[in-house]
Amino acid sequence: MVIGGGISGIQAALDIANSGYEVVLVERLPSIGGHMAQLSETFPTLDCSQCILTPRTVEVGHHEKIKLVTYSEVEEVRSQGDDLRVKVRRKPAYVDWERCTGCGLCQEKCPWRVTSDFERGIGERKVIYTLSPQAVPNKPVIDREHCVYFQKGGKCGACAKFCPVEAIDFQQKEEIWEEQVGAIVVATGYDLYPMERLSEYDGGHHPDVIDSLQFERLLSASGPTAGEIRRPSDGAVPKEVVFVQCAGSRDPERGVAYCSQICCMYTAKQALLYKHKVHEGQAYVFYIDIRAGGKGYEEFVQRAMEEERVLYLRGKVSKIFPQNSKVMVWGADTLSGKRVEIAADLVILATAILPSQGAWDLKEKLGIKIDESGFYEEAHPQVRPIESGVPGIYLAGAGQGPKDIPEAVAQGSAAAAKVLALFASEV
């Protein structure tokens, strides 16, 4: 079983399945792809994220050896001999996915719009929805909390009226069943540090102070602005854009002590993409230092600085506050020793990477450990980085520590190799 359908879990599932073993892939959300599905383009090659992800999600969706279980969570785990018995709970989608053809008519006809979590709150979705047009599986779920049928006692029901195959099932109940597996790969990924906790940056208050995943959605062709850079408050194209690195990271007093590892690179990428879209715009990046240790990474940052003329300022931002229609940014340029004040149109906070919210719960169920930062603890930090310490349970992806896509994929494959080695030894 692979828990978590992000890129790391997908890689692990495919590698195991392609070796001939059955895989159950459990995903909390209605479809797989994880955060990678939210990204615009990827560093350092600027490959479109969806374009390199979709072949993999589709392969998972079609794979005869993979049982894809989305909208579901692990309820309970117990060991039985060499096997693990995992109780899985599936939330009711209120749509019969066996009947549903994924035609999308229900979403088109649903008259109700709400804020979308997938769009990080800066876009909308219907009350019956899939995460994205490329969703795998491409089957919708009904958001009961906002659905007029549920909340106003049977009024509406537009989706049911229009569904050509009568797949809408308002009576659907949650399902709980048990899977018997030989090994588990834990790949539950990450969340971002809540902006609300960065009150000195007006995070969570000011509509034009956004986090990096929100900016990915603005950059993304499938995002709420169809890839046009328009700031949330008034839809204007921002001409002065400030990126703040280490927003919450490397800040033991007010944030987390560790380095989130990926922010230097994605900030360079975001600043570069911004310049590609708004030629006359100015991008500023505040940084403590640049950590671009990776193949082609340093060259990429240099390209942002030199070719794209992104202005890098070495120093921390002390305060962000609104002034008229601008977002004032106070910071320091420690190279020139000067205070810097920028009247920005849009500010992007490279907020710290946190282990995903469910990690704490899941580690109890699995009996594995987490470290002082909240990430899953490996059996040995140097020589056993894939093992959880519990036999048959392996770690992959950002749940074990902040990492970028290539590393998450590599660890997914490594976890798969461990599982395959375990199975080979049992035969």
Add this chain to the structure above:
Amino acid sequence: MRHLYFPGCTLSTKAKGFAASGEASARALGIDLVELSQWNCCGATFPLAMDNLLALVAPTRILLNAQKEGDHLVALCSICYHVLKRTNRLLREEADKREKINLFIEEEYRGEVRVFHLLGLLRDEIGFETLSQRVQKRFQGLKVAPYYGCLLLRPFQEIGLDDPEEPRILDDFLASLGCEVVEFSHKTECCGSYLTMNSSEVTRELSHAILRSALASGAQAVVTSCPLCQFNLDYRQGEMAAHYPGFAQIPVLYFTQLLGIALGIESDTFGLADHHVDPRPLLREV
């Protein structure tokens, strides 16, 4: 309830109105502020050098005197509160420094006294909801900018009164008096503090930025709990008019002055006439 009280130097000289309004208001709310029978200046700055222990002797002496007469001490002035609270924590938690100071003063004090700011008592002992019910004259429609400054809140690990980035205490206090509290960007920025002595132009600039931000938010008055902030924000307005064309003056009040008036206390002793920018026309208006 009886509370030992440390007025400090400024409240006994330049800011008598702050003291008078604070004491009278507290009394009306059942907080009996009893002045410490013996006290000296707190030193008015907490030393920034790690080994400057001599500067802590003065506040230690105050705390020691307080211990002889009670178990806690209330201050009104942000600076006194800041110095006493931090000194007290250091004496409680840093054994080596405590030992040195105790050897020097030839007495034993281990940080037992608890230090309070009147705002803290109003929030935690009276409660702003109860306070709101006690108000006789509500400042309906008075737009005020709560100005915290630096020393009331920072460093959070040592002071712990409220979140230094997004404080609520003065906001909530003023709301309980019926004021309309405006949100303004400079509520925790520094006013320039002691630079008022030797670089008054720096203070003028910093204080002006604060007032400009308050005015831009529609405030009719700025409210503070620090006599030095009050001085810089109020008195320096004389020069601001000359330096910043179009600058509009704005009264700067102590939180206790508004509290006293709201509680229906006669404000003759509140020192309102001593302000550079006279707040009385505004107060009459509302």
